[in-house]
Amino acid sequence: xARMTSTGRHRSGYTLFARLxxxxxxxxxxxxxxxxxxxxxxxxxxLYRTRCSSCHEGGVARAPDAKALRQFRPxxxxxxLMFGMMSQQGRDLSQQEIQDIVRYLxxxxxxxxxxxxxxxxxxxxxxxLADASLPRWNGWGVDIAQHRFQPAVMAQLSPDDVPRLKLKxxxxxxxxxxxxxxxxxxxxxxxxxxxxxxxxxxxxxxGCQRWVFDAGFGVRTAITIGExxxxxxxxxxxxxxxxxxxxxxxxxxxxxxxxxAHAGALITGAPTLANNVLYVPVSSIEEVLAIDPRYxxxxxxxxxxxLDARTGEVLWRGYVSPPxxxxxxxEIGVQLFGPSGGAIWSSPTIDLKTNRIYATTGDSYLDxxxxxxxxxxxxxxxxxxxxxxRQMTEGDAYNVxxxxxxxxxxxxxxxxxxxxxxxxxxxxxPDGRRALVAGQKSGMVYALDPDRDGAVIWQRRxxxxxxxxxxxxxxxxxxxxxxxxxxxVGLKAVPPDTAGAQKSVFGTPMKLDxxxxxxxxxxxxxxxxxVWHAAHPGCGDRPGCSPAQSAAVTAIPGVVFSGGxxxxxxxxxxxNGEIIWxxxxxxxxxxxxxxSAHGGSLDxxxxxxxxxxxxxxxxxxxxxxxxxxxxxxxxxxxx
Numbered sequence: 001x002a003r004m005t006s007t008g009r010h011r012s013g014y015t016l017f018a019r020l021x022x023x024x025x026x027x028x029x030x031x032x033x034x035x036x037x038x039x040x041x042x043x044x045x046x047l048y049r050t051r052c053s054s055c056h057e058g059g060v061a062r063a064p065d066a067k068a069l070r071q072f073r074p075x076x077x078x079x080x081l082m083f084g085m086m087s088q089q090g091r092d093l094s095q096q097e098i099q100d101i102v103r104y105l106x107x108x109x110x111x112x113x114x115x116x117x118x119x120x121x122x123x124x125x126x127x128x129l130a131d132a133s134l135p136r137w138n139g140w141g142v143d144i145a146q147h148r149f150q151p152a153v154m155a156q157l158s159p160d161d162v163p164r165l166k167l168k169x170x171x172x173x174x175x176x177x178x179x180x181x182x183x184x185x186x187x188x189x190x191x192x193x194x195x196x197x198x199x200x201x202x203x204x205x206x207g208c209q210r211w212v213f214d215a216g217f218g219v220r221t222a223i224t225i226g227e228x229x230x231x232x233x234x235x236x237x238x239x240x241x242x243x244x245x246x247x248x249x250x251x252x253x254x255x256x257x258x259x260x261a262h263a264g265a266l267i268t269g270a271p272t273l274a275n276n277v278l279y280v281p282v283s284s285i286e287e288v289l290a291i292d293p294r295y296x297x298x299x300x301x302x303x304x305x306x307l308d309a310r311t312g313e314v315l316w317r318g319y320v321s322p323p324x325x326x327x328x329x330x331e332i333g334v335q336l337f338g339p340s341g342g343a344i345w346s347s348p349t350i351d352l353k354t355n356r357i358y359a360t361t362g363d364s365y366l367d368x369x370x371x372x373x374x375x376x377x378x379x380x381x382x383x384x385x386x387x388x389x390r391q392m393t394e395g396d397a398y399n400v401x402x403x404x405x406x407x408x409x410x411x412x413x414x415x416x417x418x419x420x421x422x423x424x425x426x427x428x429x430p431d432g433r434r435a436l437v438a439g440q441k442s443g444m445v446y447a448l449d450p451d452r453d454g455a456v457i458w459q460r461r462x463x464x465x466x467x468x469x470x471x472x473x474x475x476x477x478x479x480x481x482x483x484x485x486x487x488x489v490g491l492k493a494v495p496p497d498t499a500g501a502q503k504s505v506f507g508t509p510m511k512l513d514x515x516x517x518x519x520x521x522x523x524x525x526x527x528x529x530x531v532w533h534a535a536h537p538g539c540g541d542r543p544g545c546s547p548a549q550s551a552a553v554t555a556i557p558g559v560v561f562s563g564g565x566x567x568x569x570x571x572x573x574x575x576n577g578e579i580i581w582x583x584x585x586x587x588x589x590x591x592x593x594x595x596s597a598h599g600g601s602l603d604x605x606x607x608x609x610x611x612x613x614x615x616x617x618x619x620x621x622x623x624x625x626x627x628x629x630x631x632x633x634x635x636x637x638x639x
Contacts, residue, residue, distance in 0.1 A: 176629040533577065
């Protein structure tokens with residue numbers, strides 16, 4: 001590691017402090033500082049092309065392109081570059097250079113100024129949160145076994161009703177380009193987070209706002225609701241690795257807790273609540289930070305943190321792998337560490353019968369790859385001790401540097417990046433055994449025996465698999481089948497002047513392949529046999545379309561719902577896979593809160609159904625997919 005002089009330390013500390021003050025000022029006032037000489041837009045464009053475009057225009061996953069970036073608010077982009085998620089990439093840029101890039105991409109707050117929004121606060125009090133008769137969908141998977149199956153008594157939506165679903169209301173997320181947090185329904189309210197860091201409580205029937213809480217950083221997790229002698233509490237995590245508890249009636253903060261000290265830690269999976277303990281899965285952004293060859297990659301370890309639901313006190317942390325150790329220097333002399341990674345991206349599954357908690361893990365970030373990456377893992381519910389693990393892909397060490405021009409931190413093995421992004425579903429089989437079922441980005445679906453240390457019951461291939469392929473965000477299970485959607489999104493080389501093309505990291509113009517990806521499978525839970533397969537109906541000649549079905553699947557009795565990158569949400573008959581309803585969400589909407597809103601690709605969260613209403617977020621910008629910022633509610637005939 002290079003030595004730093006006292007002058008260097010002082011300058012570095014001063015720069016960080018100055019950036020923090022400026023960033024806080026921007027967030028509070030929404031104003032970028034004025035300068036005597038306005039930098040020309042060409043300067044910002046030059047900086048963007050030389051410092052940013054290799055990722056943002058290079059097809060790097062998780063890096064939105066310029067078209068998507070232009071929908072950000074200036075103050076959010078400035079904060080991200082100076083003190084947020086992109087501070088590692090922006091650390092060598094001066095404040096003036098950061099402002100030049102922001103002005104080139106999105107202008108200034110005054111240029112984006114909108115008319116004052118109408119008051120969208122509900123005029124009436126609404127039902128009591130504690131009313132147990134009201135239909136609900138809690139957290140990510142409805143129940144702690146993560147089935148993503150809503151029983152008829154709660155769904156109040158029959159197969160005959162589904163073809164008559166029409167838009168009831170739309171709610172816009174101001175200044176966002178992704179609507180990536182799955183809503184929760186409880187007590188006549190819809191609780192939903194946003195990329196802009198806000199958590200909203202909306203009226204489930206009307207969409208009007210009951211309260212809003214500002215977490216300051218993006219909230220991607222579903223909200224988990226709990227009830228005890230204190231009342232009703234809403235739990236969630238944010239994109240800086242902090243867990244929260246709010247009074248669900250008022251939105252008042254009860255407690256906030258940093259669950260892991262690592263600078264790259266974040267929370268993407270919804271916390272799971274059982275017996276007044278909140279189990280929080282932790283993932284990280286370190287896989288992206290590794291693109292900087294000066295970054296000492298990588299030390300993050302995937303984990304679950306158990307918190308006292310009343311106080312937020314950390315009871316235990318169960319880590320996927322041991323602490324990282326120095327392994328070698330990269331080509332510019334920066335120390336590298338391993339093993340690392342094993343992020344837990346999805347909501348964990350609780351088994352009260354054996355007092356264990358199950359999760360699936362991501363890849364390792366550097367070689368040597370951990371034996372607990374790309375795996376099913378089981379922790380003791382009371383202590384956090386790792387009880388067993390079952391790895392499904394060996395030697396998978398990968399980070400974003402492997403797909404960029406700065407490859408110093410790419411592991412020598414350059415693994416296939418076959419993360420698990422799906423929660424394991426705990427099901428009861430007809431022969432009395434139980435199974436944990438989850439799909440992987442490899443295109444494989446697995447069923448493991450939780451009572452025999454994860455012994456494989458069956459495995460079945462449903463997709464080709466890739467960095468962005470296979471099974472992405474989750475499946476659903478009823479009493480007999482598990483329903484699995486396939487991404488397998490594809491990019492193809494096109495002429496440079498093709499509309500919608502983006503330059504890849506290898507310099508070749510690329511575009512989403514309208515002929516590759518997609519499909520929904522029904523699989524027998526006990527055997528893995530394919531009961532039916534419904535191919536994606538196709539994109540036709542729609543520009544920029546992909547048939548990939550990356551979003552989580554949702555089921556109710558007789559119906560399965562699956563959303564796609566083409567912006568369509570489709571309902572399939574559970575008995576044979578016939579499409580019985582199809583809605584294109586990729587359009588402009590008049591919203592109940594007066595925010596300009598547009599639908600886009602469906603990715604990440606799936607729809608939720610409760611009380612005869614289907615709720616779904618639309619908009620997910622990534623590797624050329626369509627941005628959007630709207631929460632939609634559908635009911636029979638829109639009533």
